[in-house]
Amino acid sequence: MYKEVKENGDGYDVTMRDGFKLHLSKGELQLAAREARFKGDDPQMMTDANFMYAVSAKRAQMENNDGTAGRSYQAALNSLNDGEDSREGLDRLGLKGRYRPATDSDLRNSKVGTVEYNGHSMAVINGRIELWGQRGGAPRSGLATVLF
Template sequence: MDQGSTYRSSKAIGEKPADIWGEFYQTREGNCVTVSAIKAAMMKFGQSPVGIYREIQTADQGYRVTTRDGAVVTVTHEELRVAAERSGFQGGDAGQLKDANFLYAVSAKRAQMENHEGAWDSFDAGMQSLNNGEGPGAAFKRLGLFGHIRHATMQDLANGAIGTLAYDGHSVAVIDGHEERYGAKGLPPPLHRKLVAEYQAIKLI
């Protein structure tokens, strides 16, 4: 967590979003794993990327980001602009959208750097690899939060643990015991699904 970061968020370090439900949300299919991880990270570590990452510093034409797991990712202002266009994020809070798109852009750049799904060729390929569906947990790792995630149960999330829940081909953030559903506060997790094979739950610690 870099107190002297050159990145400016509308929120102080560690300050949570005023409304995690409708001020930033997914509008396209495929990137739900990344969206749900970003929402959960904002509620655990605060909305500002400065609190989610270890360090953000000015770099040539952009920012150099050091994640909590030690990865160094450089993203340009142009890549940030393109990411904001391609993420498909919408919402009523410009500050929260800016921070969410920054986290998305850095995730896409790390996907490119790590050749995720053959994305080595371009930043565009990195974004596409986030938008075409993927397994739960992958987005937390690209945010640098691998050391902060644990396998969980639906009951853990229903009881208030912050995390993500994947079932029926979709991943949602679970905040205060409720699922986030495309910009709306949804129902509690479906606890009637008793079999672990029916879902994947992850909590942040």
């Protein structure tokens, strides 16, 4: 997912695929995991999801997402939960230029990507929507994106 992650002092130094660099503290990671409230039965997937959410929030803070996220890490977490523009989350994870528009059929046929309905984006893995750590059904028609 990332170009590099190194444990450093009180947290992690992360270099994204687009070259963006940040430092995420262990405290910020713990706060993000509490705020995310992800649920699931795959511990590794939960760890990865919490880390990605925490890193996304840190970048949102550094870039002052929505004009409010620069106030604090908590404000950045809040800014992620009030709706995002299409594909904004992918860009914030350093994936700009590593995805393309797709169809819901592409996603149902086991491509990895996202689908958006009514302003809410969801990951699609192995042809099924991820719903806060739970496996959902096949994606229906929406704004679809596949990663490459």
